[in-house]
Amino acid sequence: MAYRLYRQLRNFGFMMVSVMFVFHTAQAQDFPMDNLSELTSGTPSEAAYFSDHIMGGETKSLHFIDFQNRSIIKRFDEFNTRNEERERISSRQRTKSLTAGYIDDEFLLDTESGSGKFRFDGEAAGLMFSGQSASLMLSYGNAEATEHDGDIRSITADLSFGGNKHIFRNFLQLPIGIYVPVRLSAGYRNLTIIEEEETAHITNSAIGAGIGTSARIPTSLPIFRDNITGFASLVRSVGGIGDLSGSEDSFGLEDERIFGGIHLTQNTDFNIEGKFENLLGDNTGVTIGLTLRWMAWSEEAADNFRELFDVVTGQREDLVQRSSQTFLRVGLNW
Incomplete structure (x- = not known):
């Protein structure tokens, strides 16, 4: 019973660290917080990875946190590039x-x-x-x-x-x-x-x-x-x-x-x-x-x-x- 409680607390701690790291990165990169849901919407395979390795308590959780944050940054860069391209075309039309x-x-x-x-x-x-x-x-x-x-x-x-x-x-x-x-x-x-x-x-x-x-x-x-x-x-x-x-x-x-x-x-x-x-x-x-x-x-x-x-x-x-x-x-x- 004590070991099971320890695993649940550890998994909860890893999850809180992941959330705090994501929002810290978002603030450092000036992420548009209203679009964060778009940036963090992963593929089904990524969602399964999160469920199996974070919620399941595997030791690869920290690797996933790093991977997830790098994936968010990449998606934000692509999102920002598309917005900049739209703005350039719109300004040329004006x-x-x-x-x-x-x-x-x-x-x-x-x-x-x-x-x-x-x-x-x-x-x-x-x-x-x-x-x-x-x-x-x-x-x-x-x-x-x-x-x-x-x-x-x-x-x-x-x-x-x-x-x-x-x-x-x-x-x-x-x-x-x-x-x-x-x-x-x-x-x-x-x-x-x-x-x-x-x-x-x-x-x-x-x-x-x-x-x-x-x-x-x-x-x-x-x-x-x-x-x-x-x-x-x-x-x-x-x-x-x-x-x-x-x-x-x-x-x-x-x-x-x-x-x-x-x-x-x-x-x-x-x-x-x-x-x-x-x-x-x-x-x-x-x-x-x-x-x-x-x-x-x-x-x-x-x-x-x-x-x-x-x-x-x-x-x-x-x-x-x-x-x-x-x-x-x-x-x-x-």
Whole structure:
């Protein structure tokens, strides 16, 4: 009886030493105590080892204590590494970029009477400010007028904003994120025939969603290190396009209607971007990007809002692609 009591007291002492050692190590390593259950959840074999050698009173208990603590430290390091990786990817997605370049711009606009005098097909200078889930794109350019002597000028402003719903933040335990971008967009284009001083004001808006991905690209180069992140997204949207007040002549009087109503649109936006963070300093890097945009609109004006569902379901057959933009850009991020 006395020996059995001695064994029970000894086992209880070993167990208390193990618990005290674990919490002492946790405090020394700044363990997140609310996550301790995750770190100490061992495999069934480890649990059986604990039951057989600690509760059973074998002399290997101290070896198990050392093994268990080393296992906890290893799991904590892995846990902390995953959190740091998530934070690095999240911080890269929150960086902002200001980029500039040239745009190959085509906007094949015909008036209600069939005139193509406002068609624009040429190059424009572009500027884009972009963030995690929003962007503002500006452009200015001149091209040869199609039905008049001289040039036609195009000035555009396109705003896109919304949110990203993440599906995976670390896909297959790799530094790859996959998300669904949801976007609202609004655009304005000013087309002016310079010699005739005739201007058209075109507006459009749309709503859509798509698929996006982000990936950290590790390198062994001393300059870039692991500060390279790639982003790619594809968004399809539907909406409408129209003119504010028809075209205006040099006296500010309305000349003719462009659309004669709201025409339905189907838009496709593809964006790919590479960010070299901290390349120029602690908080400044370089961004290189390519933005492709296509827009198709219906031949006839929409009679009611319900016709927009025909575009969504693909039943609208009179959609013709009339606008495309290819924007290669480079700039800074912070």
